[in-house]
Amino acid sequence: MDKNEINNNRRDFLKKVGTFVGVTISLPVISSVFNSCEQDENPIPQPPKELTQIDLNKYPPINTVGGSVKILLPGKNNNNPIILYRKSLDEIIVLSTICRHAGCEVNLPQPGKIELRCPCHLVIFSAENGDILINPISSEWSGEPLDKFNVIEFDKANNILKVEI
Amino acid sequence: MRVINYLTISIIFSIVLQLSIEARPQYSLLQTYGAKCQSCHVNVHGGGARNFPGWLSRKDITAINPASIGIDGFYNFISESNTYFNDLLLFSMDTRFQTARWGRPDASRRDYMVMQVSPYFVVQPFDWMHIDLYYNFAYHIEPNKRYPGMEYYNASVYFTPFKDLPSIRAGYFQPPIGTKWDDHTLLVKRVSDQGKSQLLMPHDYSEWGIQIDYENIDWLGASFGVFGSENLSKNKVRDYIGNVKSMVNPNSLSYVFRLGVYPTLPGGYTSYMGGTLLLNGGLGFGSDGFYMKNDYLYVASLNFNIGISDKIALLTEYVTSEKQHSFTTDNFLIELNYQIFDYLILFARAERATTRQRIIDKDFYTNVNQYVLGAHINILPYIDLLPEYRIYDRELAPSYQSQWAFQIHLFY
């Protein structure tokens, strides 16, 4: 092997090592430049919550303990339905139907059950408080409960529910 | 509601125009083999298995010469042909890895995903018949990232008993609805709403069906098919009083039309245009003419595409749909591709999706815009890198979401 060849080989080797080191160093720089161009949108502003009266006489399933219904109130909850769940004779829980994973609409529980199942990736929420009961996709989503609305008053005599929505 | 006007307009446009390409529709304008999907794909609507000319057209496109990095042996080994046993078997493949931000636009997170690991096999035991098979193994690798109605396989048989007559395709396959883009984030086939927009039809959508295709004239392509609705019915919508229901009845039939023209233009210009129409639900006839019976769904699309080979491709698509008692959509897309080298194509795309949703007695409108800048880089033969910068903007929400996305696409 002559001297030129050795020099060429060495130059070639140094070039390759240099390129490798350069690429390795620049990767974090490039990725941080990319990340700085990223942002999330702000949530859609919701109209201020107001006291909304719901006449439960219109929804017979809610009149038995363990019963539930979905109802739609135009302009409320981003135009998505809410779930009313009769936890006990004296308590009604009001939840959003929207799964906070990717926005699918959760199903009502089977009669006598509390499991609200999201049909998209099968996360199961509790109708009693919106919390997650089973998260089969915990490796990619740490989970968020369903939004819960404040019940201000439950007028049992007239079967009227006052909720802040 | 009487929809005779919508239908008439859609059908007239469909007769004048065509569509339903798949995968990379811009390539059909940038190359010179003819704009028809069948120039490169086995499927008359594009996508899926590449035929021998389609495979040939991309196999040597590369930024880096494999010989310069000592891997030409490997490429020589795989680059003889994609057909085997005297053309009895054709093998083709698509594999896609993607990183992007997923989830709600106001709370998204970066994720890495194996989108597709799909071998395609086409078996042609006789001149007049071939069998097309597809399987996406990615559905088993990451089952949690799928939505109801998505399907991981396809199997169909094509019969062409007489060369000059239409061919018949039967089996479990995707109806030709709109352009079949390889990007699942496009707004054209979505029902944008105030949350994360939902799909008009599932990705990788397949149904049992039978379809007649006429592709015998160079400048014309036409299809008519009848399909079941099982997978489409897994897609849920909400009606105006809030009941969740299936997009369509699982026992109903969908009728799908496709018509397209591929004019031959002088001076290196290329073009195709067309439309598709899906109707689900019964047709009735009354004093006002034809109308669609209760609970119908229709999806009509039009496209117009023009380009200069090896330079520019301009693609446009308009998709309108209505699900009775639930929503109507009007979605539009325009994309400009500029080929710098055969291995480097830059593109810019703008999309707008409008949905009208009737809730009790009020109409609510949602507008969503998406802008994408990106490039296709064939870094080595059969390896396409796809960096993108995306802006997603719901007009009702302040600010916008922006992100980088990156895809590695291995194809054969």
Ligand code: FES
């Ligand atoms: S959207 Fe509900 S679990 Fe994924």
